[in-house]
Amino acid sequence: MKQPGCELCEAEGGHLVLSNEFLRVVLVDDPDFPGFARVIWNDHAREMSDLASTDQQRLMQAVFAVERAQRAVLAPAKVNLASLGNVTPHLHWHVIPRFADDSHFPQPVWGQRQRTAGAEEIAARRAALDRLRGRIAEEVARVRQP
């Protein structure tokens, strides 16, 4: 079910890592947050409580799989999970690896910038993105279907 004019019905929403019958995972090209991923439900649904219970589980299990991949590859200080959708009300989860030295830590990525992140640290995280893509694919494939 696609909704005309919906950005996430009409485009991938980032660099595609994997896609299945239900959802897709993309990496977001954000210079401050290498490894920032989104898990996007394929159908146009607005709220988590609009999904059937098995679909809620499918989506959250994929979100947690992406979190596991980020932890394994990037060892972030914390992972931030959020489903907001005020601008694009099509279910998508932000999965954001956070580091003590990142531009906004400990603020949310939507809050006030705290510093300029070190170029070396950012470059090291960018260099791990191919490995992250592979690990995300593995972790999502390993999820037990509800």
Add this chain to the structure above:
Amino acid sequence: MKQPGCELCEAEGGHLVLSNEFLRVVLVDDPDFPGFARVIWNDHAREMSDLASTDQQRLMQAVFAVERAQRAVLAPAKVNLASLGNVTPHLHWHVIPRFADDSHFPQPVWGQRQRTAGAEEIAARRAALDRLRGRIAEEVARVRQP
């Protein structure tokens, strides 16, 4: 398992709506966002991927139950869900009913203020909080345990 010095191990984290063996739901006293709730895991755990699968389900089912209650009582334009924990790395979910006329819409509540919300609208939402508390308790009680 409590961690000394952890704010959410040592205090409720808001006005308690309900508490069970696994988790609690509190209302946050935020003047801009009446109905802002948090679902807090009782044990000290850091990331969703640190929980066993059944516990992940327990926590998310409670989050979605709070969302259903907010939608039923407040009819928000959107519900925002987030687990950040950069400051307090003890699993807690923000469940925030958002309205087109609220102080930050469509920005995240952690973003830049967009306007002063109307006092009447805020008062009407505050007046519904007792009803919201009751409905949250009902919706959480109705969750099928994994």
